[in-house]
Amino acid sequence: MGAGRGTWGTRLGFYLAAIGSAFGLGNIWRFPYIVSENGGGAFVLLYVFLVFILGMPLLVGELILGRTTRSGVMRAIDIVLEDHKNSPNQSRVSKMKWLGIGSVVLCLIVLAYYAVISGWVLHYLTQLSMALIVNVSFEADQSLKLLLENGWLQVLLTSVHLLVVIVIVAKDVEEGIEKAVGYMMPLFVILLIGLAIKSLSLESAPNALRFFLYPDFSSLTLESLGQAVGHVFFTLSIGFGMMVTFGSYLSDRAYIPIAGFRVATMDSFISIFAGVLIFPLVMVGTAPVSGPEMLFRSVPKLFQTISNGYLFGVGFFVCLYLAALGASIGLLETIVSNARESLGFRRVRAVWVSGGACFILALLPALSTSVFQEIHIGGQGFLEFLDGLLINWGLPVAALITSQVVLYLVSDAQKKQAFELNSEEHHSSEKIYGHWIFALRWLVSPVILLALVLQVFAIFKR
Ligand code: PFF
Numbered sequence: 001m002g003a004g005r006g007t008w009g010t011r012l013g014f015y016l017a018a019i020g021s022a023f024g025l026g027n028i029w030r031f032p033y034i035v036s037e038n039g040g041g042a043f044v045l046l047y048v049f050l051v052f053i054l055g056m057p058l059l060v061g062e063l064i065l066g067r068t069t070r071s072g073v074m075r076a077i078d079i080v081l082e083d084h085k086n087s088p089n090q091s092r093v094s095k096m097k098w099l100g101i102g103s104v105v106l107c108l109i110v111l112a113y114y115a116v117i118s119g120w121v122l123h124y125l126t127q128l129s130m131a132l133i134v135n136v137s138f139e140a141d142q143s144l145k146l147l148l149e150n151g152w153l154q155v156l157l158t159s160v161h162l163l164v165v166i167v168i169v170a171k172d173v174e175e176g177i178e179k180a181v182g183y184m185m186p187l188f189v190i191l192l193i194g195l196a197i198k199s200l201s202l203e204s205a206p207n208a209l210r211f212f213l214y215p216d217f218s219s220l221t222l223e224s225l226g227q228a229v230g231h232v233f234f235t236l237s238i239g240f241g242m243m244v245t246f247g248s249y250l251s252d253r254a255y256i257p258i259a260g261f262r263v264a265t266m267d268s269f270i271s272i273f274a275g276v277l278i279f280p281l282v283m284v285g286t287a288p289v290s291g292p293e294m295l296f297r298s299v300p301k302l303f304q305t306i307s308n309g310y311l312f313g314v315g316f317f318v319c320l321y322l323a324a325l326g327a328s329i330g331l332l333e334t335i336v337s338n339a340r341e342s343l344g345f346r347r348v349r350a351v352w353v354s355g356g357a358c359f360i361l362a363l364l365p366a367l368s369t370s371v372f373q374e375i376h377i378g379g380q381g382f383l384e385f386l387d388g389l390l391i392n393w394g395l396p397v398a399a400l401i402t403s404q405v406v407l408y409l410v411s412d413a414q415k416k417q418a419f420e421l422n423s424e425e426h427h428s429s430e431k432i433y434g435h436w437i438f439a440l441r442w443l444v445s446p447v448i449l450l451a452l453v454l455q456v457f458a459i460f461k462r
Helices: 011-022 025-037 041-069 073-082 090-133 140-149 151-170 174-200 205-213 224-235 242-248 256-282 294-305 309-343 347-366 382-409 412-418 429-461
Strands: none
Touching: 011 174, 011 242, 011 256, 011 309, 025 041, 025 090, 025 224, 025 256, 025 294, 025 309, 041 073, 041 205, 041 224, 041 242, 041 256, 041 382, 041 412, 041 429, 073 090, 073 242, 073 309, 073 382, 090 140, 090 151, 090 294, 090 309, 090 347, 090 382, 140 151, 140 294, 151 309, 151 347, 174 205, 174 256, 174 294, 174 309, 205 256, 224 256, 224 382, 224 429, 242 309, 256 294, 256 429, 294 309, 309 347, 347 382, 382 429, 412 429
């Protein structure tokens, strides 16, 4: 969306852009590996449950905050605080200001490590394209070894990715690209289903499906709730202020609850398909694969064995790269639009300054499997540690504060307006509004707080 604050030309435009930004590495790369770390089916069930009771209410809340203030998260908070400037607990309320700043800082750090993984995707895309076009041999394990041992290669790939994102956002064509990602998504889903069918024909499939879908609650740990909560927010892009920016472009007539429902269900479906594809592949060998490398250790091997594998491989990684690109654009655009609105930066300057900051921040995760491989924090490599810190701690806290802002600082009249019937959609909006407020008040905060407390216990138990 351009410099002036317009609204989405069509409803489809909003969906394509919102789904284009929500759908990304979180669905295909991160979801399977955290499911694997948390014992499979029970975690999947927990995740799906949380999408509905936490994810959707908060997604709707962020969209409403954006639409009522017509601003990105930093200015949106200023605006709602302005309305409460004479309230008796003003000094407590004004601390909410930190939410805006915190969300944008989260975007910056997440973009930095997201760019590193996007670089990994580019690596496989290049390797498989070379195998397809110039017949260079492709060996999945060798490719991964090359990547992990060669930190500077990761730095190079990361900078290529960041440069692409910077150029797109600086030229102000991101809406077009995000829409393109949205259009590409059905193609990706078809490809995923095709590959999943292939994967289901493997001998390991029954065991893999049992692991992925059969809920064995005894395999959950104290940290599982926090991991599931964090992942729901990450995959739906909640707590970053991105959906606030998107909401600010929604027309007054858009029926927000349905928008939230559609984005959340589409996103979850894709994650489930990714799991069905990946688990049979992961369980082929004797030693189970896990951790951030899981996707890259398993799926490329499939392309080595099936007919026309390299062609499918290139297709898969092109789609995955576009998904990573759409999400990265969403992250940088959120940082840039907030910097412009609240700090008065010009667009191009904001893009280069934040892109440059991301690059510097990305050096550490990019070098974490080579130069800094000795760095371990709490038994984890640096990349995993950073991922956990941001997603299992930072996002739940940001989401918790967001829920309070929406509940207590956005007026009831403004909230109700988002649930009003319009001529196109007929719903019993009173009832839905009641459920939504109930979820925000009685489910979101208690569940997030419980998740945080359990994680603290887990640290002390270690
Ligand atoms: N939701 C994206 C994913 O699942 O990969 C990640 C993301 C994109 C988070 C954009 C936040 C954001 F603003």
